[in-house]
Amino acid sequence: xxxxxxxxxxxxxxxxxxxxxxxxxxxxxxxxxxxxxxxxxxxxxxxxxxxxxxxxxxxxxxxxxxxxxxxxxxxxxxxxxxxxxxxxxxxxxxxxxxxxxxxxxxxxxxxxxxxxxxxxxxxxxxxxxxxxxxxxxxxxxxxxxxxxxxxxxxxxxxxxxxxxxxxxxxxxxxxxxxxxxxxxxxxxxxxxxxxxxxxxxxxxxxxxxxxxxxxxxxxxxxxxxxxxxxxxxxxxxxxxxxxxxxxxxxxxxxxxxxxxxxxxxxxxxxxxxxxxxxxxxxxxxxxxxxxxxxxxxxxxxxxxxxxxxxxxxxxxxxxxxxxxxxxxxxxxxxxxxxxxxxxxxxxxxxxxxxxxxxxxxxxxxxxxxxxxxxx
Numbered sequence: 597x598x599x600x601x602x603x604x605x606x607x608x609x610x611x612x613x614x615x616x617x618x619x620x621x622x623x624x625x626x627x628x629x630x631x632x633x634x635x636x637x638x639x640x641x642x643x644x645x646x647x648x649x650x651x652x653x654x655x656x657x658x659x660x661x662x663x664x665x666x667x668x669x670x671x672x673x674x675x676x677x678x679x680x681x682x683x684x685x686x687x688x689x690x691x692x693x694x695x696x697x698x699x700x701x702x703x704x705x706x707x708x709x710x711x712x713x714x715x716x717x718x719x720x721x722x723x724x725x726x727x728x729x730x731x732x733x734x735x736x737x738x739x740x741x742x743x744x745x746x747x748x749x750x751x752x753x754x755x756x757x758x759x760x761x762x763x764x765x766x767x768x769x770x771x772x773x774x775x776x777x778x779x780x781x782x783x784x785x786x787x788x789x790x791x792x793x794x795x796x797x798x799x800x801x802x803x804x805x806x807x808x809x810x811x812x813x814x815x816x817x818x819x820x821x822x823x824x825x826x827x828x829x830x831x832x833x834x835x836x837x838x839x840x841x842x843x844x845x846x847x848x849x850x851x852x853x854x855x856x857x858x859x860x861x862x863x864x865x866x867x868x869x870x871x872x873x874x875x876x877x878x879x880x881x882x883x884x885x886x887x888x889x890x891x892x893x894x895x896x897x898x899x900x901x902x903x904x905x906x907x908x909x910x911x912x913x914x915x916x917x918x919x920x921x922x923x924x925x926x927x928x929x930x931x932x933x934x935x936x937x938x939x940x941x942x943x944x945x946x947x948x949x950x951x952x953x954x955x956x957x958x959x960x961x962x963x964x965x966x967x968x969x970x971x
Contacts, residue, residue, distance in 0.1 A: 598916050599635075599909060601926055603886045604781035604806040604864050606740050608709055610635035611926060612877070612908045615868050615889035616713035616743060616785070618655060619900050621687060623697040627704060632902035633909060636709030638889065641686035641745045642694050642734065643715050644726055651831050654684035656818070657896065658844065667819060669828040679844030680892040681818055681829065683750050683836060686715055691730060695737045702738035711783065712739040714774075715748065718766045719755040724773040735780045744774055744805075746796075747787040747812030749839045758787035758812070764799035771803025783866060785809035788845075793852050794859045807864035809889070810852050813839025842892035846870025850879055854937040857884030861934065872904060874911020884931035 599610040614620050614629050616638040626637050659675035660667045667678050687694070694712070701710050712734035717723035731742055746767060748757030760766045767784065774782050784800040786793055788811040797808045815837045818828045827835040849869025857865060867880035872893035880888050890908075894901025916923060923929050 598925055599912055601886060603866070604741065604783065606636075606709055606781060607707075608635040608887065609707060610905075610909055610912070611881075611887045612636075612905060613638060613709070613711070613866070613887055613889045614894055614900065615891045616641050616711075616745070617891040617895070618682075618684065619891065619894045623701065625900050626701055626710075628902075629900040629905075630701075630705045630708045632900060633905045634708075634901070636711060636740075636887075638711040638713050638743050639687075639694065639698070641713040641715045641748065642689075642691055642730060643686050644691055644729065646688050646690050647685040649685050649688060650683060653829055655680060655682035655895070656829050657681070657842070657892075658819075658840075668821075669818060677843060677892075677896065679840050679842035680813075680895065681816065681838050681840055682813070683829075683838035685751065686745070686748065691733050695733050698734060698737040698739055702740075709740045710738070711741045711743050712737075713743040713745050713785070715745040715751075715756060717753060717755040718760050718770055723755065724770065727770055727774050728777045731774050731778050731782075735778065739780065741781040741783060741806075742774065742778060743783045743785050743809060744771065745785055746770070746800075747785045747809075749787060749789060749813060749815040750837055758789055758815075761785075761787035761796055761812075762790045764795050767796045767799035768803040771800050771805050775804035781806040783807040783809050786811050788812065788848065788852055789815050792855075794855050797856045797860065801860065801863060807866055807886075808856060809866045809868065810856060811849060811868060813841040814845055814848065816840035841869070843870045843872070846876060846879075850883065853880055853885060854883050854934065857931065857934050858937065861931065871908075873907045874915065877908060877911070878915065881926060881930050882933040883937075884934045886926075886930065 601608045601611045613636040614634055620626055620637045621640040629637050656669045657680050658667050658678040660678045661675045714730040716726035746761035751757035784805045786796050821828055846869055853867050865885045866887040867885035868889040871877050871890050877888040893904045897903050
């Protein structure tokens with residue numbers, strides 16, 4: 597099939613996956629996703645012990661209207677999706693619950709890909725062994741790969757989630773611990789909340805990661821309702837940092853993908869952020885991503901995105917038809933726009949006197965060295 601890809605040694609019927617999020621929180625959802633046509637799923641992140649989420653809503657959606665540009669979680673006539681916001685933790689079901697279900701998923705759909713997202717702490721040898729226990733349990737159940745969650749933006753513990761992804765030493769140490777026991781590919785999912793995501797990607801590759809997943813949601817807050825003066829999502833009036841996803845993060849996520857693909861052009865990357873149809877997925881592929889993951893758009897489409905995956909596959913087919921004289925598969929055009937992303941100084945400037953080297957004759961701007969400023 598033209599849609600097929602091989603990513604980190606795993607055969608995918610198509611390059612589109614549901615990411616580790618509410619759409620993949622249950623066996624039923626995942627089986628429905630496979631029925632719909634997704635090439636793979638990354639299950640909701642698994643820990644050794646269940647977690648307890650906040651009271652009330654854990655995910656809501658920002659919308660905006662073109663006449664006023666107001667971003668709000670309120671449903672208003674004519675409003676379009678801006679993004680998703682969630683403060684949901686990892687799966688509230690532990691490893692013992694997931695192991696038999698992963699096994700049943702693979703028995704039901706042996707050609708579809710199941711990636712097990714896992715998370716533990718990082719502050720001791722005991723926590724590193726917890727990562728290994730999770731890895732061994734999931735691979736023994738038949739998972740095709742592992743995704744280490746170094747990215748959740750709102751875990752209670754300081755040695756988990758994005759707190760690992762912000763620390764290159766922990767990225768390397770934890771990845772290495774998982775690779776010691778893994779017999780299947782290991783992906784590491786990074787947080788965008790870091791000074792330079794390339795640094796953490798490099799650390800994961802040093803630890804033996806087979807691929808980088810970029811990236812999780814952006815740390816953020818819901819807006820405050822100007823009428824009630826309360827956050828639009830809260831518990832007893834209180835809120836903590838959550839994760840912004842969906843269309844709002846697409847440009848920023850593309851920038852992170854470009855930086856990493858340029859730094860490591862021969863390594864594997866799975867992309868996340870703002871994808872709802874093939875045009876957005878194509879941007880990631882042209883930068884160098886080998887697979888593309890989806891969350892927000894799927895959540896709004898019968899929970900698992902049956903129409904989203906149809907659009908993605910149809911878009912890929914149409915694109916390959918359009919360029920059939922040049923390209924036969926994704927690998928033929930993957931990464932061909934990576935080199936178009938350059939430093940600011942490499943962008944052409946106006947010739948001659950039309951360009952002043954960044955110094956403009958406007959009050960408050962510094963003059964070039966050697967320039968005599970009239971008094």
